[in-house]
Amino acid sequence: MSVLPRSFYRRETLIVAEEILGKYLVRTYNKQKLIGKIVEVEAYEGPLDPASHAYRGKTARNAVMFGDAGFAYVYFTYGNHFCLNVTTERESVAGAVLIRALEPIEGLEAMKRNRGVNDPTSLTSGPGRLTKALKIGRELNGHDLTLGQKLYLVDPGMRQPFEIMQTGRIGIREAVDRPWRFLIENNPYVSKTKPSLIQN
DNA sequence: ACAGCGATTGACT
């Protein structure tokens, strides 16, 4: 269970998005570990991606996306929810992968308390749900994911093989035809919202 | 200074 190094993140966003599936997201909180396997993500690029926060250039909110790879980009949306991304690409090149769903692995009871629900398939199956389950908020924006503290990713090593499916991204209006949502096929913990454009 | 709206969720018809 080694912590993913900066070199894992410092690559093309689409590559990182695909390879991050199956990795474990670890949140240490109150001296316990909350762990989920990443089963659904979306890739967001920079000035060439109309659906990206970075499309119109660097601002106070999206600054982390323009920094080096391997940091958490956490933003607040709809007045209610936080969403977690990991930054990609080299310094000054914008890119991030949105973590959309986890399969709960460890710390289920704490996640249930944090969410106020018991059904494991509803615990972390959505970008706003998983941040609430793992207590991820604005204080973790800009957090270095390679330190192995508070919030980080690990490679679980040996695991069952899986098929990767791609669809259009959820909840966006621009560039809905780009198949940049990646998910583990037949995994019951992915989010349930369907993309506006189903791709074959 | 301010109107508009969002990489969502949950409740309700």
Place this chain on the structure above:
DNA sequence: GTCAATCGCTGTA
């Protein structure tokens, strides 16, 4: 299927 909640970022003035 429809829709309100809720707040702070962003573009325009």
